[in-house]
Amino acid sequence: MEFNKSLIAIKISDSILDWLLVRFYGPPYYTKKKKAWGNLLALLAAHQGPWVCVGDFNCILNEDEQIGGCKGSSSTTNYLKELMFNLNSVDLGYSGNKFTWAKGKWGNAVIKRRLDRGVASISWRLAYPKITVSHLSAINSNHAPILLDTCLADSFAHRPFRFEAVWLRDEGCKPVIESTWNKEVHRLDFVKLYKKQVATRDALRKWNKEIRHPSPVNELAEQSLQAELFEWLIRSEILWRQKSRELWLKLGDKNFKFFHLSMIICRRNNNIDAIKKEDGTWIHDSNQIRKLFRNNFVDLFKEDIDFPEHVEHLILPCITEEENEMLERIPSPEEIKDTLFQM
Template identity: 30%
Template sequence: MSCLAWNCRGLGNLCTVRELGEIVRTKDPSLVFLAETLTDEARLEFVQGEESEWRLTGFYGEPETANRIEAWNKLRCLNSYPICPWLCLGDFNEIVRQDEKVGGALRSHNQMQLFRDVLDECGFMDLGFVGPKFTWARHYEDGSSIWERLDRGLATNNWFLKFPGSRVHHLHCDSSDHQPILVVFSGLEHPRRKKPFRFEEMWLSNTSCEEVVKAAWYCTSGAEDGREVLNKVEKCGKDLNWWNRNVFGNVRRELEKAKKMLIKAEREAILSGNNFQVRHLKAEIEVLLDKEAIMWQQRSRLLWAREGDRNTKYFHSCATRRHRKNLIESIRDDEGVWRVQ
């Protein structure tokens, strides 16, 4: 489970929307908090469980220094609620120490102390970070710049004990002066393991797939009868993996490439009056979409998947959930200690 917080500085910018979509697809956060969306409507959902209940606050600090005390008082008000594990993340528009800023004038000691005071009153601990130190930057035409760490993740001690391996990652972006922060609750790196061989049903759409299988199966290694079959199966898998990389191709990569070529071909067709390349690419994309649909349907492990819409988000989410369910990140031993390996 993970949370993403980002001061995106407006969702009316197409580049921001595109970059947000890319971050969400890449990091797959369970919760997303956006500040300064500049949209007309906002919605706050309060989710609570039973024994596993904990609080999440997406925070945006007052940009005006004179009004910042109002933001700190809001945190104090939230702190008066019934005690439960509490995670607070977002753009606080303030630093804790002078070394969290480079360039520009020194921050007022009293201004930072007000921030430190409210952190102490709420019992917050800074979760630290992985990646570049600063989350906000402003660059001026005279060549000077200011960098500050304004975005962070804070948690109470009982939240930290609940998720002791949590990590805050500073991500990169180009469409906002604030960097997104991603809180990964487990904090455990996925163990590197050899990817098991799986036969892809979409390979059957290519006639050369059968030739690869036959060639591997008719090849003899001179081993004993029992071992001979295992050797053929292993060789068949290796040959199919090579064939997939070098002949069949990565479906998603090829589909993206074909779509880019189609955009270019359509511009050329408008000027030349010849749409042959456009029609050719559209037919190629249609074939690739069918292959992609078969790939996700197979991964979803649904017997009725072949009746569904092509490449729906449902098939994609089923495959993603299955991957999460099958992943064992750690095991707790008899003494209650979590073991990674």
């Protein structure tokens, strides 16, 4: 679509939607910087559809993205912040090393910054909730290459059960819990509690998957349709509000796009896309990451105790051999009967 010394813009069509991909380079000098950022802002503002922009912005968002060197003046224009604010865009995050640029050799560099990144419009971020931006290893360069991956393979991972607050607004939720919890379980008390919790969890999962759906209202009047629609809007708002964890918003805002985006960003922040091993190598496969965590916890809590020889002889016995034999002996039916009748 467009290209110059600072940016290359191409239009991409895939199975999900049509979107704009922009590769941008932010010049470090003020005279060229203002023009390059102005062209980028004009291009993205004029584009009507979803877009994503990746590249070397030569700019950081906050002081946490830099180690060493001058932090910069607060009066200096931060073009990256202005672009994200004016276009209502979001940072795509990263996996791997935090910094993408180093002054000198990476091993002993005094100054490091996160100058390379990816930003996208909200519509593009919602369309690709599972994308990753990986910071790769730098080879013969002070810049680390970044990789935008939109074709991640789905990998199954067990998700813990969470009670959804929206279920409380459904009349069928309470009977499911009561009927499951009141079933007789003939076990010890602590086992009984565990069995009831597991049964209730499984019942709620089944109810949520197979039963909890809006009832057919094709034959109802328009007033009934409006009432049911309003109820489901409230439930959807509560659901996305809980998942987004943005509790400062009040019910009634009905900003579903904001809730959905917050939930996606929260999930991506909680997701582990890569982990660095003790030898300095990176693991990106999800199965290997889970295996590494499991093995580390096993080694952490594994206790190897080497007792000195004959340590048992250092402890004096408290009872005699005859008393020990009497304690280990199985009582006879007559002894059990006499004991019970004496209680």
